[in-house]
Amino acid sequence: MNRSKAIQDIQNIFARYRAAMVGDKAWLLALSDGKLYELFVLSEVLKKLRTRGFQISFVGTVLKFKAGPGMLKLCDPHFELHHPATSTVDWRVFVDIEFITLGSTHTAAKDSSRCHEIDIVVTNATNGYPNYDEIALGVECKSTPKFKKALLKEALGLRRELSYLHGPRPSILSQAGVKSTLVNANPPSEYWLVNPDAKVLNYRQSPATFSIELLHIKP
Amino acid sequence: MDQEDFRALIQIVEQELRDVGLSEIADNAHYLIANSETGDVRLLEPETHLIEMLDAFDNAMAIRDHVTYEKAMANLNQVTEGEGPQSVVYIPASDEDDVNEIDFSNAPNLSEIREELRAFISRRNEPDPGSGMTP
Numbered sequence: 001m002n003r004s005k006a007i008q009d010i011q012n013i014f015a016r017y018r019a020a021m022v023g024d025k026a027w028l029l030a031l032s033d034g035k036l037y038e039l040f041v042l043s044e045v046l047k048k049l050r051t052r053g054f055q056i057s058f059v060g061t062v063l064k065f066k067a068g069p070g071m072l073k074l075c076d077p078h079f080e081l082h083h084p085a086t087s088t089v090d091w092r093v094f095v096d097i098e099f100i101t102l103g104s105t106h107t108a109a110k111d112s113s114r115c116h117e118i119d120i121v122v123t124n125a126t127n128g129y130p131n132y133d134e135i136a137l138g139v140e141c142k143s144t145p146k147f148k149k150a151l152l153k154e155a156l157g158l159r160r161e162l163s164y165l166h167g168p169r170p171s172i173l174s175q176a177g178v179k180s181t182l183v184n185a186n187p188p189s190e191y192w193l194v195n196p197d198a199k200v201l202n203y204r205q206s207p208a209t210f211s212i213e214l215l216h217i218k219p
Numbered sequence: 220m221d222q223e224d225f226r227a228l229i230q231i232v233e234q235e236l237r238d239v240g241l242s243e244i245a246d247n248a249h250y251l252i253a254n255s256e257t258g259d260v261r262l263l264e265p266e267t268h269l270i271e272m273l274d275a276f277d278n279a280m281a282i283r284d285h286v287t288y289e290k291a292m293a294n295l296n297q298v299t300e301g302e303g304p305q306s307v308v309y310i311p312a313s314d315e316d317d318v319n320e321i322d323f324s325n326a327p328n329l330s331e332i333r334e335e336l337r338a339f340i341s342r343r344n345e346p347d348p349g350s351g352m353t354p
Contacts, residue, residue, distance in 0.1 A: 043294030
């Protein structure tokens, strides 16, 4: 391949991309915000939970993603996790939920710092804003095409609002599921940060201390 | 192609990325490497820089591609007992009560463009048939 052929090929690829991306502005914004990526990651998270022994069912007919996060309502479409041994529903999976932070429970905070959003949550709460200790698993879906350290710093802050650093102990979900996962956290929640750039894996080691698991998931 | 060719291609890709609203990918800050002994930071060598930028463009397409929707729905139907979601919608922010929900199944099909991009990346160092020379 020579330079002029390469330039022509690249310009053709971008021209086709521009032609394909003509459409509803709200829809293009949703795609830019990573909502489709969030859907894909949700499906991968459920696959992982299934391998841990949970049976999964869907409540509702249409799964809904919102532009802004909010509180949890049982009437909203969600997934249920059935305990492997008893088949009871102890945990539910919701998207775009805000939780009440650990810090705010110490200061009785009422300002905007009281709640933070998590893209995908597994929780035993059934109404309102779940408390930090009602979150078994939180998943942050960062769809940025290039991973950057600022995303990790954000995750470190969110982890701080979910749990204290603690010696290794079985995670909440592994207490119910088949596969054992140890976390350095109290409450022993799991927290995953997901990105489509493979370089996310270059940042795993230090946050592992705080049981932040960095995952490379690319559709 | 030599390093000068790759530098020229980087400039073109950067401009194209800006034109399609993906200027973040073009940012040089993503393509720096530090010398582990001196701590000095420099840009990746041009060919690697170009490939990483194109990989990032592929990531940007992956999160917008209809095929991603299809894979997600297949996963959801595979893992759920009973009926999975019949469809998935996005509810945009609005100052009105009536909001038009957007069906995820309308995502654009970018899979062929992604294939073309991957083919370009793998073909980049093939001999130029017109020159009779090595790349």
